[in-house]
Amino acid sequence: MVFWFAAACLTLLAILFVLMPLARAGRDAADPFEYDKAMFRARRREIENDVALGRISGDAAKAAIAEEGRKLIARAEQGAPRTGPLSLGAARMLVLVAALAVPLLALGGYLYAGNPGLPDQRLASRLDASLADQPIAELIRRAETHLADNPDDVQGWKVLGPIYTRMGRYQEAVQAWSNVLRLAPETPEIRSTLAIAMIAASQGLITERARALLDAEVADNPESVQANFYLAVAAGQQGDHAEAVRRWDRLIAGAEPQAPWLATARSLRAKAAGFAGLEADTAADTAPGPSRQQVEDAAALSTDDRQAMISGMVERLSDRLAQSPTDKEGWKRLARAYIVLGERDRLARAVETAIAANGDDAAFVGEMRAALAQLPPHQQEAPSGPSNDTEEARE
Amino acid sequence: MINELGHFALVLALALALVQGALPAIGAARGDNRLMAMGPSLALGTFVFIALAFGALTAAYVTSDFSLVNVWENSHSAKPMLFKVTGVWGNHEGSMLLWVLILSLFGAMIALFGSNIPPDLRANVLSVQGWIAIAFLLFILLTSNPFERLDPAPFEGNDLNPVLQDIGLAIHPPMLYLGYVGFSVTFSFAAAAMISGRIDSAWARWVRPWALAAWLFLTAGIAMGSYWAYYELGWGGWWFWDPVENASFIPWLAGTALLHSALVMEKREALKIWTILLAIITFSMSLLGTFLVRSGVLTSVHAFANDPERGIFILMILIVFIGGSLTLFAIRAPALKAGGLFQPISREGALVFNNVFLATAAATVLTGTLYPLAMEALTGAKISVGAPFFNITFGPLMIPLLLLMPLGPLLSWKRADLYPALQRLFWIAALALIVTLAVAALTTDQPVLAALGIGLAAWVMLGAFAEIWTRAGIGRTAPATSLSRLGGLPRTLWGTALGHFGIGVLLLGVVCVSAFERETVTEMQPGDTASVAGYRFAFEGVLPVSGPNYSEQVAQLSVTSPWGNVFAMRPAKRIYQARNMPTTEAAIETIGFSQLYISLGDVAADGKLVVRAWWKPQVTLIWIGAIFMVLGGAVSLSDRRLRVGIAERAKSRRKQAEPADASA
Known part of the structure; x- marks a missing residue:
């Protein structure tokens, strides 16, 4: 309502700009010839000034002034060869049409393009709104503002850290956990948690600093699962696959059988074993794996490229199986690959196709079902840092 | 509500501009004083409403209202206030709004200070200004609307490109636009003169202060842009012959030529056709520059072809205005009587010489700027015409000009x-x-x-x-x-x-x-020293500093001059958090007219820091010259002694203001 009132005021102002000249018109209708006379006088003054300065001689000045005079006479004789002005009625008509057209055009154009009902959403006013209505991002914002003023509030950083991670703002997660480490170095698993945030921030690459933090964690707390987990990954990334397999074995041996990360650890171990050329602990790994050349190539690649190479190999395997769906070993390898890649949907499709083609082999069907069960929907692939529910942010 | 009122004001401005384009011109054609008198009022109205829209957009930036797509894309709540404001024109939509704001500002200035211009000429000028405003307001509303909304508003914005978060950018684009768009006035004068058929020395006298004002803003804008690129980009170059720079330099060359030829037209009534043509060309080059910079055609012809909406629209504006004015020119020019005769060796001759060389230089720069685009469009090959081309062609063209100046x-x-x-x-x-x-x-x-x-x-x-x-x-x-x-x-x-x-x-x-110039590039670690042109600098270490919306690594350098005095220099590398984008902050020490310029490169493999140091003798003279x-x-523009006063008989009328005989 207020908006339409203000819009009406603006429209009125616009109409005034159209109508105003009508009220004044006629009063100052100067003879156009006055402008020429004024120009002549100005030129004459200027020429006289030039003479005084010695820029031109007196004779030249006389000639120049005479020239200006001739121009003036020519203009005067030319007169005003215009068509006659409009009748008063016609002129008024035009102006009135314009005065009407302005609001109509503006209203039409605005209704077409604008959002008259949409209020402003300024940052300050949005901050004042009640807490319950606000999306998580706004709560984070408030926490950030609070922490900017109280950078030593360790509890605040602990709350923000996991939220940042969940939102994919890894850089900020790193900052939050760094602050926790600075303020409360005794926090359990803090070093490995910070390292994990760093790994996420560097898109899975375990940097030198992250690795040092993981080592520090293990030195303090040799049983830390997440630290040992990522140290094993780190060994693999550095190309020390034998060491990676040793670490995975140790980790898997000490694990509780229901640990959610176990499946991931097993498949990573199998991969590491494949890379290391070691005999893997399952029969399936005797099947043709990547060639030595491929493995070396993969090790030299960046994380992204390696991912691309792996998915390329998986793609080829999947294509081959589409041609010969009775290749049971092939299906098992494809299922394992999908488990490693965490591709739940494609795994489900593959299992379906495999069972449809080999339904007579009960043992195989059981194995495939088990493979599918390894990757239930929304399962965490790796252990994460101390989990803090978003509810805590509302404290 | 403010946002929507801003949007509404912008549409109202378009409606007023439509009236401004029509009624005063009809009035001038029919010799009707009432309709002609509408020009100034409408020009003021258009300006007021565009200013309201601009104010609303600025308010949205200042209050971080991310319910506007444009604000969300280009601002961030943690940005310092100054850059929130300058962010308004640090993006496509906002800068186009600034463009029309300045266009309408010039219209309003003609309305306020142009009472010495005959009413019919002024009415036509304001109508032509109205047409330009219509074209660009339509462009903004249809393809680049800064008042597009987002609901619900995202919490945080995407921030302004860090290299644009700089005081140089606060002033440079408005200055440049005052120049660019200022030449719209000379264009409108040329078009109006051709419409009314009166093209004489008086016309040149009326148009010259506007040309001069536009020219001085453009000069200041280009110089500021050059200094900004010099210190902000960290390459230490002051002119790159970059297409964006050329886009502003071509109108400058044409405008400089116009300034000189208008002098001849005013004093001797010679070069009339040429002066009118230059007025058209200068603004056409401004439009072309706007098209090049704003359509995305510079980044890649193909990117432009894929998303051509904006580019096509500006191209249409270009065709209509350049084509229209040249057609008008073709009709009117043959009817023009040749003006005063002159010998080759005379002031006129010298100014013709000046014009020939400036126009050739403008054409050269234009060729060098457009050639890569044409090549890419025709053959798909991406080539770049760099400094060597311009140094070989532009440099020699300037030498005769400077010799005879x-x-x-x-x-x-x-x-x-x-x-x-x-x-x-x-x-x-x-x-x-x-x-x-x-x-x-x-x-x-x-x-x-x-x-x-x-x-x-x-x-x-x-x-x-x-x-x-x-x-x-x-x-x-x-x-x-x-x-x-x-x-x-x-x-x-x-x-x-x-x-x-x-x-x-x-x-x-x-x-x-x-x-x-002397340059040294070294890899340094704390404790290392290096030198350039007799200045020894010791690298003491790197200090992390955090700013409002960035964090930076500041290198601590202690510099010893050849005369033994010691001072500190602090080049830095910044990371702007919102876009995770690095920038280089060069350290510049001015010694006399010369500068010591140090910027940081990357960290080398062995952990050392790459430090690039330049000794740039007398480099500041480049910008001092522009000043x-x-x-x-400005001095020419302020010449009040020779103003044209309307007859004493009409003393009740407001006194006239007309700076005359300006030269550049």
Whole structure:
């Protein structure tokens, strides 16, 4: 309502700009010839000034002034060869049409393009709104503002850290956990948690600093699962696959059988074993794996490229199986690959196709079902840092 | 509500511009005073409503209202207030709004200060301004609307490109646009003159202050842009012949030519056709520049072809305005009577010479800018026309111009004697020669070209004041007489002298920095020292610092000058958090007119830091020269002694303001 009132005021102002000249018109209708006379006088003054300065001689000045005079006479004789002005009625008509057209055009154009009902959403006013209505991002914002003023509030950083991670703002997660480490170095698993945030921030690459933090964690707390987990990954990334397999074995041996990360650890171990050329602990790994050349190539690649190479190999395997769906070993390898890649949907499709083609082999069907069960929907692939529910942010 | 009112005001401005484009022109055609008198009121109205829209957008930036797509894309709540405001024009939509704001500002200025212009001419000028405003308001509303909304508003914005978060950008685009768009006035004058059929020396006199104002803003804008690129991009170059720079430089060259040819038209009624054509070309080049920068065609012809909506629209504007005005020109030009005759050796001749070279230079730069685009469009090959092309073509074109620059103002109109003019320049030529020889003798290890360049600069700088020197009779009359004569000289004379002097200063800076620059690139670790041009700098370490919306690594350098005084320099590398984008903050120490310029490169493999240091002798003269040029323009513009006053009989009317006889 207020908006339409203000819009009406603006429209009125616009109409005034159209109508105003009508009220004044006629009063100052100067003879156009006055402008020429004024120009002549100005030129004459200027020429006289030039003479005084010695820029031109007196004779030249006389000639120049005479020239200006001739121009003036020519203009005067030319007169005003215009068509006659409009009748008063016609002129008024035009102006009135314009005065009407302005609001109509503006209203039409605005209704077409604008959002008259949409209020402003300024940052300050949005901050004042009640807490319950606000999306998580706004709560984070408030926490950030609070922490900017109280950078030593360790509890605040602990709350923000996991939220940042969940939102994919890894850089900020790193900052939050760094602050926790600075303020409360005794926090359990803090070093490995910070390292994990760093790994996420560097898109899975375990940097030198992250690795040092993981080592520090293990030195303090040799049983830390997440630290040992990522140290094993780190060994693999550095190309020390034998060491990676040793670490995975140790980790898997000490694990509780229901640990959610176990499946991931097993498949990573199998991969590491494949890379290391070691005999893997399952029969399936005797099947043709990547060639030595491929493995070396993969090790030299960046994380992204390696991912691309792996998915390329998986793609080829999947294509081959589409041609010969009775290749049971092939299906098992494809299922394992999908488990490693965490591709739940494609795994489900593959299992379906495999069972449809080999339904007579009960043992195989059981194995495939088990493979599918390894990757239930929304399962965490790796252990994460101390989990803090978003509810805590509302404290 | 403010956002929507801003949007509404913008649509209202379009409606008013439509009326402004129609009624005053009808009035002028019919000789109807009432309709002609609508021009100023409508021009003011259009300006008021565009200003309201601009104010609303600025308010949204200041209050971080991310319910506007444009604000969300280009702002961030943690940005310092200054950059929240400058962010308004740091993006496509906002900068187009600034463009029309300035266009309508010029319209309003004609309405307020143009009462010395005959009503029919003024009505036509304002109508043409109205048409330009219509075109660009439609462009904004249809393809680049800054008032597009987002609901619900995202919490945080995407931030402004970090390299644009700089004080240089706060002033540079408005200045540049004041220049670019200022030439719309001369264009409108040209179009109006052709519509009404009155093209004479009086026209040139009315148009020249506007051309001068546009020219001085454009000069300031380009100079500021150059300095911004120099210190912000961290490459230490002051001009890159980059297409975006060229887009502003071509109108400058054409506008400079226009300024000089309008002088001839005003004084001698010669070069009428050419002056009108230049007025059209100058604004066309401004439009072309806007098209190049705004359509995305520079990044890639193909990117443009894939998302052509905006580009096509500006192209249409370009075709309509350039094509329309040239058609009008083709119809009117043959009817123009040739003006005053003149001998080749005369003031007119010198100004024609100036125009030929400036126009050729503009065409050269235009070719170099468009050629890669044409190549890409035709063959798909991406080539770049770089500095070598421009140095080979543009440089030689400037040399004759600079050589004759001191001579021109000494020649008289119509026909001149070369001999007395040369005689007056004899001592200046001798001094310039001495400077050349001295430089050549002192810098034996340098190319002779450097000495010649410095000699040329001295010739231009000293020669700029030759006319003032002569007119005041310095050395020929008593000092007291000279002094009083000096005071009596028209300001336009001083304006010309300052402008030409500025060119010489700029040239001196360019030659010095091109010939004598020293560069050192080293990898350093704490404790290392290196040196450039006698300045030793010790690297003490790196200090992390955090700013409002960035964090930076500041290198601590302790510099010892050849004379033993020690000062600190702090180049830095910044990371802007919102876009996770790094920028280089060069450290610049000004010593006299020279600068020591240090910027940081990447961290080398062995953990050392790459430090690039330049010694840039007399580099600041480049921008100081531009300041002199702007100053010259301002002095000319302020010449109040020769204003055209409307008849004493009409004393009740407001007094007229008309700076005349401006020269650049």
